[in-house]
Amino acid sequence: MSFSSLPTELVRQIINSTVPSTFHSTTYKDRQSTLRSLCLVSRQFFSIAQPLLRRIVDFRWKTETSLSPGVSEVAQWNTRVRQAVIQLFEQGGTLELMTSSSSKLQELTVDDHSNDQDLGPLSRLSGILK
């Protein structure tokens, strides 16, 4: 019996169990690397692994180099992102972008290096209809 003949739900369970389901700084790179490799195995694997790849996103590498993620980039990822990690500096609208574009965001980690960045955009995620 080949792997590809397994029911999709079973393959999904196997792939899910190979990577952590939440962010941790010690496992994030390996998680994403594993999922990227799995995406290349087959169409079936791609359809399962790619949403997981975009479920948890660490945007710090962008903000560390003062390159805030662009609107189009966040918009492209937004429907899948459940957990995001960002850094805030004096300049840049990272928080604004994340909160306005990530409609399914459930977990947010903010490492705030700024002195006066406005956290007002967080209210979009507050659970209060305005």
Add this chain to the structure above:
Amino acid sequence: MLNLLSFAELRNLHYFCRRASLPDFQAFTSLRSFTLGWSNQSTELDLGNLLRRSNFPSLQALAITHLSELNLLRTLQEPSSLDLIEHLDAFFINNVHQLDVIFDALKNVLSSTLITAQVHQAVSWGSTLSQPVHLRLRNMHNAIASGICQELAKMLATPSYSSLRSLYLDASCMEAVTLQSLTGACANRKVELVYEEVPSNWTIDPVISPEFWRRQRVRRRLEENKAK
């Protein structure tokens, strides 16, 4: 309608700050867990306006990390903050030095408080630790190398420490042979051992671990089954 469809409800917020003063936060009706880290030890901080039930009506777990002990005590003296903490399933703190003072401030919520400490710190607390509290040990690899875990094991083996409810350990140390005396002492004293993934980088890693939430789910299921 489109706005409603794209409406996001944040469940977990982890905010680590280096500012001199706390920025304005909104009320979060859907938030299940909130981690607030504050690295500015020299500033006087007033969390009374933030930490109140009306701001976090759904909150189950709160973690306050790296706050100076003085700021932590000031927060625990705020009736509104204490009211919020009393309604939580779990309250996580670290950076505790005068344990007896903290215990006094937390006397009504000790059973839901988890204190993170280094092993040598826990040993130095001595008999003060004999309270119905949950303790999480950090930097376990260093502690194992230094042999101080044996001292803690001896301490926990004495009857006066039987009130300790649970001990949270780094899951990556689970196989360490030198921990056997510590785990053995816990087993004899019926102190629950919990292995979990611990923060490596406290500014971004979860302080409230996935293992904590898994245990919460199990506990809830058991309670529901009992109710049936």
